[in-house]
Amino acid sequence: MQVTETLNEGLKRGYKMLLTAQELDDKVMAKLKEAQPDIEMKGFRKGKVPLPLLKKQFGPRVLGEAMQEAVDGAMSAHFEEKGERPAAEPAVKMTNENWQEGDDVEVEMTYEALPEIPEVDLKSLKLEKLVVKADDAAVDEALGNLAESAQDFKDRKKGTKSKDGDQVVIDFVGKVDGEAFEGGSAEDYPLTLGSNSFIPGFEEQLVGVKVGEEKEVKVTFPEEYGAEHLAGKDAVFECTVKEVKEPVAAEVNDELATKYGAESLDDLKGQIRERLESEYAGAARAVMKRGMLDELDKMVSFDLPPSMVEAEAKQIAHQMWHDENPDVEGHDHPEIEPTEEHNTLAERRVRLGLLLAELGQKAEVEVTDAEMTQAVMEQARQYPGQERQFFEFVQNNPQMRQQLRAPIFEDKVIDYVAELAEVSEKEVSKDDLEKAIEALDDE
CATH class of the missing domain: 3.10.50.40 (Chitinase A; domain 3)
Incomplete structure (x- = not known):
C-alpha cells in the first residue's frame, strides 16, 4: 500500500494511502483461497469449489473485510516505522467517494502525534513532606466528639x-x-x-x-x-x-471505649491517634504532590497536541461554570467558551498528564485487577441496592474503566517519583497543615 505524507506541522500529521485495485483483488483472492478448503457448494465436493465461482459468490462480502485489513495493516506499519503514537484515534476516510469495484482505493488519514517527552532526572527533584503528630489536645477533641455522638x-x-x-x-x-x-x-x-x-x-x-x-x-x-x-x-x-x-454527652471512660469496639479508653485513644495521623498523612501527601507537580512542570517543555488541550480546556470551563452555578444540575445551558485562564490550566494538566504517563510506562507501573476491583467496589457503594448493575455497567464500559484506572495509575506514579526524589520531612502543627491545604484550593 502506497503511503504519501500530506501534512507535517507541529504534531499534526496527514497521509494519503493508495491501495491499487490489483492489490485489493490479490487480497480478496488470498482470503478466498484460505477459506476454500472448508467451503461446500452444490455440484462440488468440499474444498473443490473453483476460485472464480467463490469470488462471484462471496467476493463482495470479502471485499470490505480485505479493504479494512489493508488499511489497518498500513496504519500499524506506518506507526511502527515512524515510531509515533497518535494522541487520539486517527481520522480515516475514503476520498474517492464514488468508488466502484475495480477502482483504486484512496484513503486519507489525519491525526495528532504524541510528543517526544524529554528525560527527567527524578533524583535531582527536591520535595518537602509535612509531618504532623496527633497531640493530646487533638485526641481529646476527637474523644469529646465521640462522646457527644454517643449521647x-x-x-x-x-x-x-x-x-x-x-x-x-x-x-x-x-x-x-x-x-x-x-x-x-x-x-x-x-x-x-x-x-x-x-x-x-x-x-x-x-x-x-x-x-x-x-x-x-x-x-x-x-x-x-x-x-x-x-x-x-x-x-x-x-x-x-x-x-x-x-x-x-456520654462520659469519656472505658464504657465509652467499648461502645466503639475498643478494649479500654487507652486503647481507644491509641486508635484515635493512629486515625488522626493517617488523616494528616493523607493531607500532607496532597500538599507534597502539588509541590512535586509544580517542580516537574518547571523541568519539562514540549509541544502539546492541540485537540487534547482544547478538550481539557472545555472540560475545565464547564466544570468551573457548574461550580459557580450550583443550582443548574443538568447540561441544558449555553456552551461555555474557555478563557485564557482555562487554556493555561489545560496546558499544564495535559503536559503533566503526558509526562506522568511516560514516567509510568518506562517504570512499568501497572494497575492490578485487585486494585481495579477495589475502586469499582468503592464507587458501587454510592449506589446502594444497585451494586450489581453498576458492576455490569463498568464491565461493559471501557471509558468508565479508564476513568477509574487513571487516578490509581497516577497515584502509583507519584509514589514512584517520590521514592527517587530527595524528600525532606518538616514537622508542623495541625493548623499549619490546614493552611497548606487551604492554599491548594485557592490556587
Whole structure:
C-alpha cells in the first residue's frame, strides 16, 4: 500500500494511502483461497469449489473485510516505522467517494502525534513532606466528639417541660375511627423528639409535655404509608408521659471505649491517634504532590497536541461554570467558551498528564485487577441496592474503566517519583497543615 505524507506541522500529521485495485483483488483472492478448503457448494465436493465461482459468490462480502485489513495493516506499519503514537484515534476516510469495484482505493488519514517527552532526572527533584503528630489536645477533641455522638439521657427536674432533642418515655395506644389498630401500641417507648422516627407531626406535639401528663396526639398517616389499611387515615394516639430526659454527652471512660469496639479508653485513644495521623498523612501527601507537580512542570517543555488541550480546556470551563452555578444540575445551558485562564490550566494538566504517563510506562507501573476491583467496589457503594448493575455497567464500559484506572495509575506514579526524589520531612502543627491545604484550593 502506497503511503504519501500530506501534512507535517507541529504534531499534526496527514497521509494519503493508495491501495491499487490489483492489490485489493490479490487480497480478496488470498482470503478466498484460505477459506476454500472448508467451503461446500452444490455440484462440488468440499474444498473443490473453483476460485472464480467463490469470488462471484462471496467476493463482495470479502471485499470490505480485505479493504479494512489493508488499511489497518498500513496504519500499524506506518506507526511502527515512524515510531509515533497518535494522541487520539486517527481520522480515516475514503476520498474517492464514488468508488466502484475495480477502482483504486484512496484513503486519507489525519491525526495528532504524541510528543517526544524529554528525560527527567527524578533524583535531582527536591520535595518537602509535612509531618504532623496527633497531640493530646487533638485526641481529646476527637474523644469529646465521640462522646457527644454517643449521647446519654438523664432525667430532667420534676415538672420540667420537654424540649426538642429531649427523650420522652411514653405508653401509647393508636386509634383510627375510635378503634385501636394492630402495631399502634407500646409501653415504655423511648422517643427522641426531633428524630423524625415517628409519623410526621407526632413528635412536635410532645414538645412541652411533663411527666405524668396524658396527651392526645392527632396525626394523619401519609398517603404512601407502608400499611395500606392506614395510608391517608386520620389517627389519634393516646399517650402517657412517664419520663422526660435531657441529652447529655456520654462520659469519656472505658464504657465509652467499648461502645466503639475498643478494649479500654487507652486503647481507644491509641486508635484515635493512629486515625488522626493517617488523616494528616493523607493531607500532607496532597500538599507534597502539588509541590512535586509544580517542580516537574518547571523541568519539562514540549509541544502539546492541540485537540487534547482544547478538550481539557472545555472540560475545565464547564466544570468551573457548574461550580459557580450550583443550582443548574443538568447540561441544558449555553456552551461555555474557555478563557485564557482555562487554556493555561489545560496546558499544564495535559503536559503533566503526558509526562506522568511516560514516567509510568518506562517504570512499568501497572494497575492490578485487585486494585481495579477495589475502586469499582468503592464507587458501587454510592449506589446502594444497585451494586450489581453498576458492576455490569463498568464491565461493559471501557471509558468508565479508564476513568477509574487513571487516578490509581497516577497515584502509583507519584509514589514512584517520590521514592527517587530527595524528600525532606518538616514537622508542623495541625493548623499549619490546614493552611497548606487551604492554599491548594485557592490556587
